Amino acid sequence: MTTEAKQPLDFERELRRAGIRITRPRRIILGILQETGDHPDAYEILRRASALDASISLSTVYRTMKLLEEHGAIQRHAFAGGPSRFEHTGEEHHDHLIDVETGDVIEFRSARIEKLQDEIARELGYDILHHRLELYGRKRRKN
Amino acid sequence: MTTEAKQPLDFERELRRAGIRITRPRRIILGILQETGDHPDAYEILRRASALDASISLSTVYRTMKLLEEHGAIQRHAFAGGPSRFEHTGEEHHDHLIDVETGDVIEFRSARIEKLQDEIARELGYDILHHRLELYGRKRRKN
DNA sequence: ATTTATGCAAACATTTTGCAAGTGG
DNA sequence: CCACTTGCAAAATGTTTGCATAAAT
Numbered sequence: 001m002t003t004e005a006k007q008p009l010d011f012e013r014e015l016r017r018a019g020i021r022i023t024r025p026r027r028i029i030l031g032i033l034q035e036t037g038d039h040p041d042a043y044e045i046l047r048r049a050s051a052l053d054a055s056i057s058l059s060t061v062y063r064t065m066k067l068l069e070e071h072g073a074i075q076r077h078a079f080a081g082g083p084s085r086f087e088h089t090g091e092e093h094h095d096h097l098i099d100v101e102t103g104d105v106i107e108f109r110s111a112r113i114e115k116l117q118d119e120i121a122r123e124l125g126y127d128i129l130h131h132r133l134e135l136y137g138r139k140r141r142k143n
Numbered sequence: 144m145t146t147e148a149k150q151p152l153d154f155e156r157e158l159r160r161a162g163i164r165i166t167r168p169r170r171i172i173l174g175i176l177q178e179t180g181d182h183p184d185a186y187e188i189l190r191r192a193s194a195l196d197a198s199i200s201l202s203t204v205y206r207t208m209k210l211l212e213e214h215g216a217i218q219r220h221a222f223a224g225g226p227s228r229f230e231h232t233g234e235e236h237h238d239h240l241i242d243v244e245t246g247d248v249i250e251f252r253s254a255r256i257e258k259l260q261d262e263i264a265r266e267l268g269y270d271i272l273h274h275r276l277e278l279y280g281r282k283r284r285k286n
Numbered sequence: 287a288t289t290t291a292t293g294c295a296a297a298c299a300t301t302t303t304g305c306a307a308g309t310g311g
Numbered sequence: 312c313c314a315c316t317t318g319c320a321a322a323a324t325g326t327t328t329g330c331a332t333a334a335a336t
Contacts, residue, residue, distance in 0.1 A: 126280035137269035
């Protein structure tokens, strides 16, 4: 099991190559997602974007999220009981541990779990397209 | 890894003991959840309940879901990109594989994955309260 | 009888969409 | 220029809630 930092990729180039126009709102939103280490929801992204360009609207945030998701630049998470939260796609796939008391999200990765998932799917006659593994926990007091 | 059938429990007795009134809508809804092997959403539960008592409302379905969830009689699932779907609590915990083409849900269980989850959480300094593991896949054609 | 639950409609929260105006390549 | 994108307001979804009435114990 490993935890790891994330390093930004150049998705602007990537998108341009796919024929996507790089507009001011899109550049701002993409920048926000690249810089952040957290998992903001649409309103939070709007809030941060508004500081750079007050005219950006919530619909543009959502439309941009859909666009970026389709091009693999971000991932959408629907953690239990709340709005979708977005995360810039880093180098490595990872899963999440959500602190139920603070809402903090900790990223982790386990190759062994992934391998078991593949085995299970194969036994059931399926190919996995993607998965979602979320641990909901509370910080251990002393020990 | 195992897949398993579910056997109904007597939650009516359980609820009564907790001081919950067993009303006609509640009995009907609980019955529907006990009988079914699938994972219906609120509208689908309403649809099935309406066949037995046309006066049942959607709010009662939601209120009953919340009640049953609080008493451990059912579990609420928020699969990607859709409404909550509900499932009667059986004997054993299990996870889900969702067929992305049909929406079918297949239940499975892996003690090894659960064990790995505990190890991961422990390393990160957390106690797991609950988790969510969903595999999204497509039926394998030939092989 | 008293407390709790219900149905209805309205409120809420999140996300999507139609359309006229604006902008990027 | 011309197609694509935006902001705005309105619609669409999924879920919760206030309130007067109905039902359970």
